[in-house]
Amino acid sequence: MRRSSMTTAGLAALLTLAAAASAAAQGCGPTRLKVTQSVTLDMPPAQAWALVGNFQDTSWAQNTRAVSGAGGNVPDKAMRKTTLRDGAELEESLYKYNAEAMSYAYHIDKVDVAELPVQNTSVTVEVVPADGGTKSTIQWRAAFYRFLAPGEPAPDIADGNAAKAVAAFGKQTLEGLKLKSEAKT
Amino acid sequence: MRLRAAGLLCLWMLVATASAARADEAYITNQNGDDLSVLDLATRKIVATIKIPGKPAGIAMARDGSRAYITSTNGKTVSAVDCVTRTVVGSLALPDEPVGIAVGADGRFVYAAGFFLGHLYKIDVQTMKVAADVVLGGTPAGLAVTPDGRHLVVTKRDADQLAIVDPDTLAIDATVAVGHRPYGVIVDALGRAYTANVYGDDVSVVDIAARRLVGTVPVGKRPYVIALANGKGFVTDQYEGKVAVFDMKTLQPITRIAVGDYPDGIQASFDDKTVYAVDWESNDVSVIDAATLKVTATIPVGDSPRSFGTFLRKAP
Numbered sequence: 001m002r003r004s005s006m007t008t009a010g011l012a013a014l015l016t017l018a019a020a021a022s023a024a025a026q027g028c029g030p031t032r033l034k035v036t037q038s039v040t041l042d043m044p045p046a047q048a049w050a051l052v053g054n055f056q057d058t059s060w061a062q063n064t065r066a067v068s069g070a071g072g073n074v075p076d077k078a079m080r081k082t083t084l085r086d087g088a089e090l091e092e093s094l095y096k097y098n099a100e101a102m103s104y105a106y107h108i109d110k111v112d113v114a115e116l117p118v119q120n121t122s123v124t125v126e127v128v129p130a131d132g133g134t135k136s137t138i139q140w141r142a143a144f145y146r147f148l149a150p151g152e153p154a155p156d157i158a159d160g161n162a163a164k165a166v167a168a169f170g171k172q173t174l175e176g177l178k179l180k181s182e183a184k185t
Numbered sequence: 186m187r188l189r190a191a192g193l194l195c196l197w198m199l200v201a202t203a204s205a206a207r208a209d210e211a212y213i214t215n216q217n218g219d220d221l222s223v224l225d226l227a228t229r230k231i232v233a234t235i236k237i238p239g240k241p242a243g244i245a246m247a248r249d250g251s252r253a254y255i256t257s258t259n260g261k262t263v264s265a266v267d268c269v270t271r272t273v274v275g276s277l278a279l280p281d282e283p284v285g286i287a288v289g290a291d292g293r294f295v296y297a298a299g300f301f302l303g304h305l306y307k308i309d310v311q312t313m314k315v316a317a318d319v320v321l322g323g324t325p326a327g328l329a330v331t332p333d334g335r336h337l338v339v340t341k342r343d344a345d346q347l348a349i350v351d352p353d354t355l356a357i358d359a360t361v362a363v364g365h366r367p368y369g370v371i372v373d374a375l376g377r378a379y380t381a382n383v384y385g386d387d388v389s390v391v392d393i394a395a396r397r398l399v400g401t402v403p404v405g406k407r408p409y410v411i412a413l414a415n416g417k418g419f420v421t422d423q424y425e426g427k428v429a430v431f432d433m434k435t436l437q438p439i440t441r442i443a444v445g446d447y448p449d450g451i452q453a454s455f456d457d458k459t460v461y462a463v464d465w466e467s468n469d470v471s472v473i474d475a476a477t478l479k480v481t482a483t484i485p486v487g488d489s490p491r492s493f494g495t496f497l498r499k500a501p
């Protein structure tokens with residue numbers, strides 16, 4: 001009996017692994033999705049950029065418990081590892097950084113699909129002047145693909161789930177920025 | 186009798202006027218918008234919007250501009266659009282999600298590839314039914330037909346290969362190893378195929394007759410699709426928000442042009458003077474002067490435009 005249950009557990013693990021490997025081998029899907037979240041802060045753009053413009057410091061993101069990384073803000077070198085408040089971990093790498101345009105972009109290299117049912121996600125964070133430059137809108141824009149289960153029967157549903165999860169994640173990321181900005185001014 | 190003749194004359198004049206008034210057009214597949222923007226390239230305005238369900242992505246324009254064939258990924262369909270009446274006149278359900286699509290030289294067949302099951306489908310455009318299919322595997326993505334109609338080339342994205350297929354028999358004549366994750370492909374008049382390698386950040390150049398890789402051009406991050414104009418290659422680099430330009434003879438990079446965000450589809454105008462890049466994230470089309478290599482206009486279109494394939498229609 002024990003051996004049989006071991007085998008079952010082993011088989012289940014193997015199947016999970018096989019499914020994960022096969023999904024990974026498939027790479028991203030044919031339908032790229034996008035989600036934009038934003039928050040407007042009562043401060044000029046330069047001040048807002050000082051708040052969010054460091055790839056290594058996401059202490060402003062309310063869903064983040066800890067972040068550590070290396071490589072500063074240098075594209076193709078900078079990496080960071082984030083632990084979220086719910087315990088999930090993310091690994092991200094910076095591929096674009098433009099202080100003049102107050103914008104940077106990074107790729108999510110590793111994420112638990114239970115947290116976000118997506119793959120090949122890239123995120124752009126940008127400060128856009130608002131209200132004639134007296135205020136700032138922080139944009140958080142994600143481009144991503146649904147996580148592909150092999151033989152996905154309902155792509156629209158999978159797309160919907162992926163978009164919903166990313167929208168919620170983006171919102172959580174920006175939440176608290178307003179509070180933090182008000183505390184600073 | 187006279188009345189009917191007058192009526193016919195009126196109808197003829199209407200059709201003639203409508204056709205004559207049309208400039209070159211761009212057909213833009215708005216994937217998340219589930220529609221097609223018809224862009225007048227003279228006035229740079231959207232003149233029609235056609236509903237295409239199922240997340241339209243790929244497009245192949247008939248060489249005579251009579252029809253456009255569109256793949257819908259989530260909907261697993263190929264739609265035929267009459268470009269004169271601007272209506273959907275046919276639809277084919279496939280067992281898989283198609284992305285890349287191309288029209289054969291004589292216009293009787295279109296070829297579409299299913300992304301997951303890996304089949305290449307040869308579709309009779311009169312009946313809009315599958316006439317033949319073959320398993321390519323390796324996640325086929327982009328398709329192109331040589332100008333002489335003798336070869337169909339298909340990128341096998343997850344196999345890092347380019348398949349060279351006989352468009353009549355669907356026999357796989359050769360598979361050539363190219364860069365990492367090839368996606369868009371285009372052929373030139375000399376019988377060379379160029380693949381944009383999404384993860385390799387480069388372009389592979391394949392001699393189709395010799396069936397071998399003859400060159401590699403470094404480009405920017407996440408290249409997707411290639412256009413050829415004025416002796417140059419133009420590559421959409423999605424992560425850069427730029428179009429990388431290279432010399433087709435020397436295969437050396439020339440410059441990079443800032444366009445909209447996440448440029449995807451790209452095609453040269455029929456006179457080789459203009460290149461149109463379709464910007465997926467910023468929802469617009471960047472108009473590039475192929476001589477000065479500058480963006481001369483940015484035209485807003487629908488939601489998440491891609492136009493992966495040939496999307497320009499020549500004025501009749």
